[in-house]
Amino acid sequence: LFYVSLGVLVLQTTSLVLTMRYSRTLQAEGPRYLASSAVVCAEVLKIVACMLLVFRDHNFSVRAMNRVLKEEIFNKPLLTLKLAIPSGIYTLQNNLLYVALSNLDAATYQVTYQLKILTTALFSVSMLGISLTIYQWLSLVILMTGIALVQVSSLVICVSGQLSLKPTVIEQAVCFSDC
Numbered sequence: 001l002f003y004v005s006l007g008v009l010v011l012q013t014t015s016l017v018l019t020m021r022y023s024r025t026l027q028a029e030g031p032r033y034l035a036s037s038a039v040v041c042a043e044v045l046k047i048v049a050c051m052l053l054v055f056r057d058h059n060f061s062v063r064a065m066n067r068v069l070k071e072e073i074f075n076k077p078l079l080t081l082k083l084a085i086p087s088g089i090y091t092l093q094n095n096l097l098y099v100a101l102s103n104l105d106a107a108t109y110q111v112t113y114q115l116k117i118l119t120t121a122l123f124s125v126s127m128l129g130i131s132l133t134i135y136q137w138l139s140l141v142i143l144m145t146g147i148a149l150v151q152v153s154s155l156v157i158c159v160s161g162q163l164s165l166k167p168t169v170i171e172q173a174v175c176f177s178d179c
Helices: 002-025 035-057 063-074 077-082 083-102 104-114 115-128 134-153 169-178
Strands: 155-157 163-165
Touching: 002 083, 002 104, 035 063, 035 083, 035 115, 063 077, 083 104, 083 169, 104 115, 104 134
Parallel strands: none
Antiparallel strands: 155 163
16 A cells, blocks of 8 residues: 555656646747646645535535634634745745746756755754654765756756856757867
8 A cells, every 4th residue: 555655646746747847838829827827726726625525524514614614714813824924935835836847857857856855854853853864864865966966967068168057959069069
């Protein structure tokens, strides 16, 4: 069951990135969709899914669902307000993910995005005092090495000293002609 769950998670994450990348780089007539519109639609779908789960958990009773929502959201305004800061940051992050996918290839994006694991681990150790096992530290070193290799491989370095990030065909041709 663990490996099935892991496989589904890998498939979902990979297909999401590839679909987002394809939709952001698709050369079609007219303007592209706004990333913020996609983020809002995704969040609305999540709210609807959560509402359906609450509805199911309370024996499909609209009255019970309304009571729970009123108790948990409206009757606790301070707690709800505290959640506004992380949710705002999460929304900003999702918008920036679309920007990143519009400007990076999918492999570079996916590997670089895994830096969140490294930063979370480092903040957990430094701020929360959590200790990591030797295998966890080794995994973080391997992750950092992979990220560094992907970033280095996306650079084109010429003997003449020119350095280009995400080089175009023309930039590559100029770079190789100088070498």
